[in-house]
Amino acid sequence: MTAATPDGTPLAPSAPETTISAVTGDDERAVVALWEAAGLTRPWNDPSADLRAALSTPTSTVLGARTPEGGLVGTVMVGYDGHRGWVYYLAVDESSRGAGLGRALMVAAEAWLVAEGAPKVQLMVRETNTAVLGFYAALGYSDQACVVLGRRTD
Template sequence: MIQLVEYSNPHHRQAVIDLWNGTFGYETAHNTPSLAIDRKLAVDDGLFFVALAEGQVIGTLMAGYDGHRGWLYALAVDPQQRRLGIGRALVQHGEQALQARGCLKINLQILSSNAPVQDFYQALGYQAEPRISMGKLITANIPEHLQG
């Protein structure tokens, strides 16, 4: 039986770090899992979820809400647990949490080269939009020991 629960730092931290490192293969300091977890916990918005099977972390989803739009981030499912509906359940759980906060629209970003993930989200009702994603890295907020 799969449980979807709010992330608990002392119980889930290392398992989430391991899952994200294995799933996302981070190459930039600002995406370091421990930093991302710490920054999310500092917001304390209750929008960080884990999927558990027999008490073990097998999936994650972070969501964010700015009062207008919601965002989904860091959807990850253990490779051995994929295609069992866990990712879908996490997304739906995040959507419900955002809807309960009054969210009007949910956005997410995926790599344009990642066709399987695009297909996954399209099956859940998400559509590609004619937008350009832009970003600016604030290096002053990246701890010195993580800067290259």
């Protein structure tokens, strides 16, 4: 896998055998297990429903990083709402962290969103997840000085 940051800077090919492509419904158990192991799920969200919803519309997908043996070691959910691209569920298996796979998944997510026509990419990080904030800052993401408001509809 050869990957680059959005400005074209090559990423270290520390996991050249890993490939990134869209997951399918057949991957549901592995995807959800990875999200749970990475601490991305919450009791009020059904991760299986989130995955199925992302795979059921042409404006979103979930990309997965796989080993040559087919093992799923990373994911990222992307969607384009017609105004902005959004990134969710970026997860890398603990045994594969630190090898550049998170960066490669973000490069793939950004490429997918650009191909969809998204002029801007956004994501949300919980305030308490300070380690991840540093990861995204290193990729060029910054606080957009806005407040995200929400309300459950179910």
